């Protein structure tokens with residue numbers, strides 16, 4: 001690089017570099033939909049569903065309107081509602097906790113393991129036992145979240161759910177493409193919710209989502225629930241919602257899906273570059289036996305809570321963006337505090353979730369970062385420590 005050329009700007013996510021690769025194909029597909037007028041449930045939706053199922057190695061994929069609606073439809077299909085306890089990590093995006101509450105169920109917040117940021121198995125078992133002991137709620141479902149793209153411990157989670165007769169739901173909104181023991185996320189759990197929000201590993205240009213499952217009966221229910229619970233047109237069999245995936249968003253995803261495998265490799269390479277440069281200074285995401293993270297986000301843990309604003313300022317001064325996922329554990333959110341207090345009378349504390357919220361920091365992560373940019377990010381982090 002010569003002194004005159006300014007360095008490539010760094011962004012947290014980058015949808016422009018990817019779009020440049022597929023823009024003519026996107027324009028062609030959107031034009032075809034404008035010509036056909038098949039805006040709702042067009043052929044692109046079915047084509048995408050088949051390709052998503054194939055990519056994940058799962059029997060069925062049902063396109064829906066968002067990741068949040070994917071979670072909601074999956075829980076509605078189980079009849080989850082008042083009196084039901086839905087166990088989920090206290091450290092996740094708000095949608096994971098919002099859905100059980102919207103359905104009248106009670107979220108029971110579970111602590112996370114510091115080395116994975118995912119649900120802590122021992123704490124989960126302890127809280128299931130407490131719910132049974134208190135006897136007011138029925139343990140009904142576990143939502144395992146593959147946070148930042150890192151697979152949760154699905155063999156163990158499935159085992160716990162089987163032993164307790166609970167529904168296992170994978171919130172893989174940040175993790176599409178991730179795999180565990182040779183099986184992609186989507187083929188684990190009873191059902192898996194995906195989000196196609198633009199910044200996710202597979203994102204559209206608006207809102208979108210999908211539910212993956214190996215269970216044909218569940219897939220059929222999801223199709224009914226996303227269209228107002230209809231069995232056939234205007235024959236309403238159950239209470240549903242308007243939860244369909246737009247044809248135009250499906251078309252965009254069809255253009256992007258062929259890039260995903262290479263993009264996942266690029267994310268893995270970038271995570272390796274970060275680890276090489278930062279592992280001696282901060283806690284970087286550790287290796288996980290048998291797993292391939294989708295690297296939806298790349299978050300480091302700072303040595304102590306007090307340094308975060310200093311590090312962010314040092315990064316900003318060097319033109320490097322950063323973000324905090326998430327600044328507050330869900331049981332401290334005003335909207336969920338009452339549910340938390342009402343869920344378990346004797347709720348044990350959630351110290352890891354609380355501590356991690358103070359120390360977590362997300363660095364730029366997208367498949368189009370080069371090694372020089374990663375070096376600049378790492379230098380900026382180290383400068384702020």
Ligand SMILES: *Cc1c(COP(=O)(O)O)cnc(C)c1O
Pocket residue numbers: 066067068069092093095096145171173174194195196197207208209
């Ligand atoms: C993005 C996200 C969701 C919600 O997806 P939307 O498509 O925005 O509704 C749910 N859970 C997690 C963990 C997410 O990151």
